[in-house]
Amino acid sequence: MSDRPADRRRLRIIGVGPGDPDQVTVEAIAAMRSVDFFLIVDKSGVSTDGPDPLVAARERLLARHLDEPPTLVRVSDASRERRAQFTGTDEQYRAAVRAWHEARVDKYLDALAEHAGDVGFLVWGDPAFYDSTIRIVDQIAERTDVQVDVIPGISALQLLAARHRLVLHGVGRPLHVTTGRALAEAVDGGADNIVVMLNRDVALRGLDDWWIWWGGNLGTADEILVAGRVGDVRAEIANARGTLREKAGWMMDVFLLRKDA
Structure with a gap:
């Protein structure tokens, strides 16, 4: 009551x-x-x-x-x-x-x-x-x-992990969650396992040898997933972002960056 x-x-x-x-x-x-x-x-x-x-x-x-x-x-x-x-x-x-x-x-x-x-x-x-x-x-x-x-609701962080069959953190290790505009600051500060949200752009400069697990419009019929070495999949992610904006009229993405796969 x-x-x-x-x-x-x-x-x-x-x-x-x-x-x-x-x-x-x-x-x-x-x-x-x-x-x-x-x-x-x-x-x-x-x-x-x-x-x-x-x-x-x-x-x-x-x-x-x-x-x-x-x-x-x-x-x-x-x-x-x-x-x-x-x-x-x-x-x-x-x-x-x-x-x-x-x-x-x-x-x-x-x-x-x-x-x-x-x-x-x-x-x-x-x-x-x-x-x-x-x-x-x-x-x-x-x-x-x-x-x-x-x-509370199911977060895109949880769905990203489920779609890519990931544990977001290493054994006994921290997970850093931040925004796209603060990503460079996180990397400069020594973070090496980072979930990134609120991305108007995906700026991955200097991270070609890192690994990324990316998801756009997760949980919708238009969902797209990309995973791989950043230097190999950067263009694929950019194309996916454009496809989602054109097809759905909006785009929300989230991704995990990890220095060592």
Whole structure:
């Protein structure tokens, strides 16, 4: 039994896995069925030239797991300057991200004021890995009386390992998880077993003799896998990234880099 007051609305952050509806957990399905509506960020015209393909992907996922058509409240995303385009300092970039989060909080609060009931936020993969939904919803909770909970999801890290039949770390050894823009820093710091996420580009300069296990749009019908010595498969990965963008309208990739295979 929940001790939540009857009039206190709940904001549920639901990890829905990397794309395959079969990889949505039983707990996540129950959470999706428990809310009154879903707040969906629509990046049409902001991060995409046309309709946001990830909105359609979420709609398909909900249709698969809900008995009744869901209520979707679409919120247009606030504009932001991408890290690859940013010319300021790291602190200025972090300030720009904070401003973007605050703008999204304001948009969510407006939507919450217009719609009653419990709310679901569908997060690709797992909310703990390189996603800002928890931070944003926590800011909402500071400004209004709500209960927040988080339902974990299958992460692309897990699916990458499963698809390539990998243990991500050596026996008793660490695993370094970072972003594409911080990869060079990780290598310079001595990391030699690295999972890389959030890749606008795949910069693998100076790593020709390393080994890579790469996956793009994991868990979808368009999934592509590549593995091999970096110097041998760099072009194949670049082609796969372009193919996914053209075919699916979006591309998310993750890969493991290891100095010694």
